[in-house]
Structures are given as structure tokens and as C-alpha cells.
Amino acid sequence: MSLERLWAGWRSEYVEGAHADEGCVFCRILASDEAGETTYIVRRDDRCAVVLNAYPYTSGHLMVMPVRHVGELEDLEPDEAAGLWRELSDAVRALKAGYSPDGLNVGANLGRSAGAGVPGHFHMHCVPRWNGDTNFMTTLAETRMLPEALPATYEKVRKAWPTDG
Numbered sequence: 001m002s003l004e005r006l007w008a009g010w011r012s013e014y015v016e017g018a019h020a021d022e023g024c025v026f027c028r029i030l031a032s033d034e035a036g037e038t039t040y041i042v043r044r045d046d047r048c049a050v051v052l053n054a055y056p057y058t059s060g061h062l063m064v065m066p067v068r069h070v071g072e073l074e075d076l077e078p079d080e081a082a083g084l085w086r087e088l089s090d091a092v093r094a095l096k097a098g099y100s101p102d103g104l105n106v107g108a109n110l111g112r113s114a115g116a117g118v119p120g121h122f123h124m125h126c127v128p129r130w131n132g133d134t135n136f137m138t139t140l141a142e143t144r145m146l147p148e149a150l151p152a153t154y155e156k157v158r159k160a161w162p163t164d165g
Helices: 009-016 025-031 078-099 136-141 150-160
Strands: 041-044 048-052 062-066 103-107 124-129
Touching: 025 041, 025 048, 041 078, 041 150, 048 078, 048 150, 062 078, 078 103, 078 124, 078 150
Parallel strands: none
Antiparallel strands: 041 048, 048 062, 062 124, 103 124
16 A cells, blocks of 8 residues: 655645744734634634634645643643533534534644644644545645635634523
8 A cells, every 4th residue: 555645735834823922823823912814713612712714725724722822632621621512512513513524634643743733732633634635735835725714714704503491
């Protein structure tokens, strides 16, 4: 079996922007007084937040994280873990309602060697997927084709977000 590799060099700007001396990029976003399309915070409470990925693999790529700066899954407090799972479930509902994907990838990269671009702040990815979403641009031109701008994605996800009760 042959293992093919697809390079995502365009993500280097994101990964390189997460230097320890500049502090945590997620903590900066969550501490910001800015809202909406400036920070792309889709949902937030005192324990967890959902943020639109500014360097998405596909439109609708969300990250769900604790508000507290904690790097390891096993170090989450029980209420943070419960809140994270609740927000992740709502993220799946919102992406299904807003995008009608053929499937979703949900997961976490634990540690830099596992692919974590921001290893010091635990987060989970929720990524909508479609049959054939790896197209010739990604394969041949090393370019991602995203059909909508981040502000449009933000509005679509916010509109599709499940409401309480």
C-alpha cells in the first residue's frame, strides 16, 4: 500500500504565530474585548468556547476549547470536560444544519508531534467533510479552495447554532 502525502504549507503562518514568548493565541482571542468577526468566537460561556478556525481545512472548521489555559486533556476539570463535550455536540449540530456535509472529522492533536499547532491550550477540531472535497487545487497546486469568506462562515455557523430549550 502506498502512503500519499498532502502538504499544507499554508498553515505554517498559523503554527509559527503560536510562539511561547507571545503568549497563547487562544488566550489572546478569548481575553479580547472584541467580538464577532474580529475574534470569530461563535459561542462562549465561563468554561468553554467555540472559535472559527482562521486557517481552516474547509469552510465551517471549528475549534472547541476550555476557556482556561490547560494543555492536556487529562488536566481538564470535570465541568470543563462536560462543557467541552456539550459544545462539541452543538458544533456538530450547527455544522450539519448549516452545511449539510457528507461527514465530519472530530478530534484532537495531543502534543506538537501529533500535529498540535497550539499544544499548550487543549482544543478539539470539528471539520465538515464532503465526498470529493480534496480537489485538483489541493492535489496539484497546494492550494485550498474555500467557497466562502470567513465572515460568511461565521454568520452561517452562528445562525445554525442550536438554541437552548
